[in-house]
Amino acid sequence: MKARSGPAAEERVFNAVLNAILDHRLAPGTKLVERDLSELLGASRGAVRAALARLGHSLLVELRPNRGAVIANPTAAETRNVFEARRVIESAVVQQLARNVTAKQLAELRAFLADEQKAYERGDRRTGQRLSIGFHKLLSELAGNPELDRFMEHLISRTPLVTLAHKGQRLAYCGAAEHREVVEAIARRDPALALKRMNAHLNTLQSQLHLEEDPRPATSLSEALIDA
DSSP states (O other), X not given: OOOSXXXXXXXXXXXXXXXXXXXXXXXXXXXXXXXXXXXHHTOOHHHHHHHHHHHHHTTSEEEETTTEEEEOOOOHHHHHHHHHHHHHHHHHHHHHHHHHOOHHHHHHHHHHHHHHHHHHHTTOHHHHHHHHHHHHHHHHHXXXXXXXXXXXXXXXXXXXXXXXXXXXXSOOOOOSHHHHHHHHHHHTTOHHHHHHHHHHHHHHHHHTBOTTSOOOOOOOHHHHTTTO
């Protein structure tokens, strides 16, 4: 049986909410009621509170004194700041990789791209989007700088929220084609070209957002966490 309290229960709650955010199942503004989370995920209220505190520290959840917690609802300014920070970090990542990439790393990147492309081709957008997010994390891991990777992990975890909060006619997501262009620039060991292609890719993602519109309505917890 799953533990209702302790580190394992806390981790289960944390991952359930995080995964629902990454999969675009929890919209900005969704209320996170401790009692409901406890019942849905089979965890104690203490484990739920600890997980929510961690999510609040990551800026994924807004903790409001005496009013409970809600999924963070990034403003247009915060969204622009996230993309500006991603440009800075990912510019450093791809340039470093382009200078130092190994044959083994290139093989890993190309295998990852193949899996991403196959997911979209078979119509599995949920897996494709997860892999598209994971591609950026893989780049930062392969670059070999733990500090850059730590910042990248934080920014990547916030990106699904900003795209949900300010989506246009369709949900913004990476796809595989521009990722392939970035990898080929890295394979050519051309830092300037890798930088140019990554910035173009992030500009494309940001341009798909409507940064002056109201966010989409919140989703119910039971709907969002049904797959948890």
